[in-house]
Amino acid sequence: MTGIATSEAAPAKINLALHVTGQRADGYHLLDSIVAFAGEGDLLRFSPADEDAFGLSGRFGPQLSAEAAGQDGNLVLKARDLLRATLATHGQPAPPVAIELEKNLPVASGIGGGSADAAATLRGLMRFWGATLNADTLGPIALKLGADVPMCFEGRPLRARGIGEQIDVLRSMPRFHLVLGNPLKGISTPDIFRRLATKDNAPIGEPPTSGSTEDWIAFLAAQRNDLEGPARALLPEIGALADMLRSTGARLVRMSGSGATCFGVYENRKTAASAQAELCRMRPDWYFAATETNGTH
Numbered sequence: 651m652t653g654i655a656t657s658e659a660a661p662a663k664i665n666l667a668l669h670v671t672g673q674r675a676d677g678y679h680l681l682d683s684i685v686a687f688a689g690e691g692d693l694l695r696f697s698p699a700d701e702d703a704f705g706l707s708g709r710f711g712p713q714l715s716a717e718a719a720g721q722d723g724n725l726v727l728k729a730r731d732l733l734r735a736t737l738a739t740h741g742q743p744a745p746p747v748a749i750e751l752e753k754n755l756p757v758a759s760g761i762g763g764g765s766a767d768a769a770a771t772l773r774g775l776m777r778f779w780g781a782t783l784n785a786d787t788l789g790p791i792a793l794k795l796g797a798d799v800p801m802c803f804e805g806r807p808l809r810a811r812g813i814g815e816q817i818d819v820l821r822s823m824p825r826f827h828l829v830l831g832n833p834l835k836g837i838s839t840p841d842i843f844r845r846l847a848t849k850d851n852a853p854i855g856e857p858p859t860s861g862s863t864e865d866w867i868a869f870l871a872a873q874r875n876d877l878e879g880p881a882r883a884l885l886p887e888i889g890a891l892a893d894m895l896r897s898t899g900a901r902l903v904r905m906s907g908s909g910a911t912c913f914g915v916y917e918n919r920k921t922a923a924s925a926q927a928e929l930c931r932m933r934p935d936w937y938f939a940a941t942e943t944n945g946t947h
């Protein structure tokens with residue numbers, strides 16, 4: 651057995667704004683999105699083993715497949731296998747590994763759970779295996795696993811364009827205090843894209859260069875999530891959830907990704923924590939998490 655046990659966080663991806671600006675010939679949509687990553691997330695653990703193993707734990711672990719194959723195959727295993735195959739072509743070793751996924755994020759929820767896990771698997775296994783691959787090799791591996799995986803691999807505040815692979819790191823975003831809410835009904839990403847009426851929306855405006863929270867909230871409030879309309883039409887709970895977040899004092903409320911997770915931005919950690927407690931009292935059967943994004947500062 652080789653390798654030293656290690657763990658890697660898979661932070662939730664929050665689309666603070668998401669405009670759909672076009673569609674490629676292959677059907678994939680062109681996006682313009684402002685993205686940050688939250689303290690809340692999944693956790694991957696890697697340890698030496700005589701043969702490959704995979705285990706699931708955490709609140710949402712039972713909802714996932716522990717298989718690699720198939721459309722619903724686990725993205726952690728797809729990432730492991732793709733990285734191992736690439737390392738083989740570079741003459742680098744990738745011995746057996748036991749992986750545990752602690753699944754804390756709701757599945758199919760617009761906060762990139764599967765993509766975050768795939769990106770964390772790439773980061774964690776690169777370290778576990780002592781692999782050396784440059785960005786030109788890792789970028790295409792990440793994109794092959796999903797349009798959101800390159801941004802999750804980056805893991806810092808960024809603006810993503812193209813289908814998600816054109817990434818500009820944002821150097822002035824403040825930390826936001828959020829509550830994430832989800833009615834625990836999964837939404838299919840392709841289904842939401844198919845329901846879009848307009849695919850040629852204006853791109854996002856220029857993000858503030860100041861690190862001022864006020865400037866950023868005003869900027870974000872002037873942007874949208876173009877996937878929110880189709881998602882609300884499909885799942886009325888999203889409208890109710892947004893109203894609940896607003897009623898607990900959120901300064902900005904929006905859906906992330908293709909939903910159904912919505913986030914509220916609160917004044918500070920204390921107001922976010924008490925909003926979360928109140929929301930849990932209102933709907934104990936839904937998911938609520940108070941968290942912070944990793945601002946540039």
Ligand SMILES: C[C@@](CO)(OP(=O)(O)O)[C@H](O)COP(=O)(O)OP(=O)(O)OC[C@H]1O[C@@H](n2ccc(N)nc2=O)[C@H](O)[C@@H]1O
Pocket residue numbers: 665668677678679680681683759760761762763765795796797798799812813814839840843906907908909
């Ligand atoms: C909408 C976003 C916004 O960040 O987030 P989520 O809701 O998934 O969190 C992403 O673009 C989702 O990325 P990801 O979940 O990795 O998508 P993929 O697995 O690559 O694609 C799933 C399907 O969604 C559609 N798709 C995805 C990305 C994109 N830019 N255009 C699309 O049309 C395609 O039908 C594709 O077959």
Ligand SMILES: Nc1ncnc2c1ncn2[C@@H]1O[C@H](COP(=O)(O)OP(=O)(O)O)[C@@H](O)[C@H]1O
Pocket residue numbers: 714722723724725726751756757758759760761762763764765767768798839907908909
């Ligand atoms: N590790 C994983 N975590 C979550 N979903 C996964 C994972 N591996 C595969 N999937 C599949 O990917 C689909 C999209 O899930 P997810 O990435 O959580 O969506 P979203 O990006 O909208 O939050 C799910 O339906 C699930 O079957």
